[in-house]
Amino acid sequence: MPNDDDLFEKLRIELRRGSLILAVLGALRVERYGYTLRASLEEAGLPIEEGALYPLLRRLEAQGLLTSEWREEGKRNKRFYRLSADGTRVLGQLLEEWNSISDSILRLTERKQ
Numbered sequence: 001m002p003n004d005d006d007l008f009e010k011l012r013i014e015l016r017r018g019s020l021i022l023a024v025l026g027a028l029r030v031e032r033y034g035y036t037l038r039a040s041l042e043e044a045g046l047p048i049e050e051g052a053l054y055p056l057l058r059r060l061e062a063q064g065l066l067t068s069e070w071r072e073e074g075k076r077n078k079r080f081y082r083l084s085a086d087g088t089r090v091l092g093q094l095l096e097e098w099n100s101i102s103d104s105i106l107r108l109t110e111r112k113q
Helices: 004-027 034-043 050-062 085-110
Strands: 066-073 076-083
Touching: 004 034, 004 050, 004 085, 034 050, 034 076, 050 066, 076 085
Parallel strands: none
Antiparallel strands: 066 076
């Protein structure tokens, strides 16, 4: 049986995984390349490793939620990401769901038992 710290860490990672999808979609309402996206997530309190971010970006793009293009900036090629029209629509739906879930959790956890 895992100790409390191991269990907490596993549950924390599971909770963060879904939250990061929502955070990435929200952050990409403004076009960004990987480094600036990662920095903005970290600044908001949601750090993510490069090894997790780039596969997530590729998956979201494959799902049609993001668009990307390579451009030269500062003599370096960078891949810029932005929400697609479908991504904007899905982000709105996910935010509604997130708010509903958040409200429900607050009601459940604020009850006096």
